[in-house]
Amino acid sequence: MKDQIDILVSLQEIEIESSSVKTHLCSISKRLDLLSSSQNELKQRITDETAKIEELRKLYRSHESDIKQNQVMIKRSQERLNSIKNNREYQALLKEIEELKRTNSATEESMIDYLNQIDDAEKKTAAMHEELQFVENDILQEQQVVGVETEAAGKRLKELDQERQKMSGKIEADVLKLFQKVQSQQVRGNAVVPVQDAVCHGCYVNIPPQMYNELQRCDKLRMCPNCQRIIYWKQI
Ligand SMILES: [Zn+2]
Structure with missing residues (x-):
């Protein structure tokens, strides 16, 4: 049974790493999404400001005439x-x-006011163009990083999948079934957890002393009576 427990622990480690790789993939694509949404927002603001400038120029010309x-x-x-x-x-x-x-003379005063407004709007637009340039550079850099990281993550996931298959081949069918069942019941956290000094590392509750003694024999699979995870004894 000891070797079955070791395989279960390895399987659990594979699951932990897989899920952290997937979380990382998710976070890097979110970084890109964030940049691209600020790019779109800036573009929209530039379009709005340009339309405003055009409108002010029209008013200026009509006053002039x-x-x-x-x-x-x-x-x-x-x-x-x-x-x-x-x-x-x-x-x-x-x-x-x-x-x-x-x-x-009143019309001339309005025209001066329009000129000032046009000047302000043009300065604002120029600053937004500059900011957009920065964001677009960031996007280009980030795309490269994301590309590299995605490839590495994909490669690692493939390797982990191969290891999972290898381990699954070595494990007894009913042990694997139990592992999968416990895993599907865990919304968060692991299906296989160590018990150290009588404390379950899934729920951090003490297991009964009798059970702790039996657990150290490593002769059968035992579940934590509190969180129902598969537990194994780990020396401190
Ligand atoms: Zn527990």
């Missing part, structure tokens, strides 16, 4: 002033010219 039109009207009105004899009409036209000038 309003001012030009008003200037033409002001010029025409000023020319007409010379030919007007009626005082009331003259005053009305003067008022109209003043109104147009006031409108133009």
Whole structure:
């Protein structure tokens, strides 16, 4: 029975390593996912900011053409002033010219405001482009690392699988069946655990003294009465 227990311990070690390799694979692909989602987010923010700049430029141009039109009207009105004899009409036209000038100066102020906003947005976009460049460089580097690590992990998993098959061939059918059954019942943790100084290393509860004595004989498979894992005696 001692050799069967040793095989079970080896099988358990294979399972532990397999699952840590798989967890590592999962974590490296998550690292890439994280980078790629910040890349997408930055691209979206750049698109939004560029659209905003375009909109501000359109507004700026439309204000510019309003001012030009008003200037033409002001010029025409000023020319007409010379030919007007009626005082009331003259005053009305003067008022109209003043109104147009006031409108133009308000429009000019808005244009300055748009220019400032465009300037800010352009600076923001440039900074985001720079950040995007960094993220894209990181992605390239990370892709290489992930490639290498994935290949190594895949190779190791294959080796572990071969070892598992080899071990499974040496184990008695009912022992293997019990191992698989206990393993399927463990949501977390191992199916085969050592007992050291009467403490089960699956649940960290003491096993009864009588059972601890029997366990040291290594003559049959025993289960922890508390966590139902397969236990074996391990000297401290
Ligand atoms: Zn236990």
